[in-house]
Amino acid sequence: MFITLLTHSEELKKSTNTGRLVIEQACFFNIECAQVVWQRKAPDANLIERLQTRSSALLYPAKNATELNTGIAPEHWVLIDSTWQQARKIYNHSPYLHSLPHVRLAPSESSAFTLRRNQVPGGLCTSESVAAIAATNGLYDFARNLTNALEAMQS
Numbered sequence: 001m002f003i004t005l006l007t008h009s010e011e012l013k014k015s016t017n018t019g020r021l022v023i024e025q026a027c028f029f030n031i032e033c034a035q036v037v038w039q040r041k042a043p044d045a046n047l048i049e050r051l052q053t054r055s056s057a058l059l060y061p062a063k064n065a066t067e068l069n070t071g072i073a074p075e076h077w078v079l080i081d082s083t084w085q086q087a088r089k090i091y092n093h094s095p096y097l098h099s100l101p102h103v104r105l106a107p108s109e110s111s112a113f114t115l116r117r118n119q120v121p122g123g124l125c126t127s128e129s130v131a132a133i134a135a136t137n138g139l140y141d142f143a144r145n146l147t148n149a150l151e152a153m154q155s
Contacts, residue, residue: 034046
């Protein structure tokens with residue numbers, strides 16, 4: 001599994017960014033992970049190449065998204081790592097994301113992430129989203145470590 005975090009530049013400045021937990025924990029489990037800073041006018045060349053050469057899916061709650069389940073197993077997952085408002089902007093201004101299969105998380109209990117206000121009801125933070133993907137793909141230890149890292153970050 002390869003995970004790309006398409007990250008808004010403002011997220012890099014925030015101590016509450018959970019994408020960094022994904023990057024840190026992925027190395028312990030030999031999971032390939034890349035953090036790409038989103039650029040509106042210059043999409044990352046390596047990301048574009050990965051999208052063209054690997055079976056990829058975008059975790060994004062679009063109307064046409066299918067629900068995450070065991071039948072969906074792309075080799076490359078793309079997640080937008082930002083606030084929900086920034087995520088909509090990134091998605092709307094990134095046509096290369098529109099052609100990817102869209103996957104959404106099943107409705108779940110509320111997010112355990114409490115460090116930011118104005119969360120979308122039913123929305124999860126980046127590390128919780130990756131943990132859900134990992135668990136669905138049988139990577140239970142990785143999912144558990146992400147959950148534990150998020151708890152530690154908030155304590």
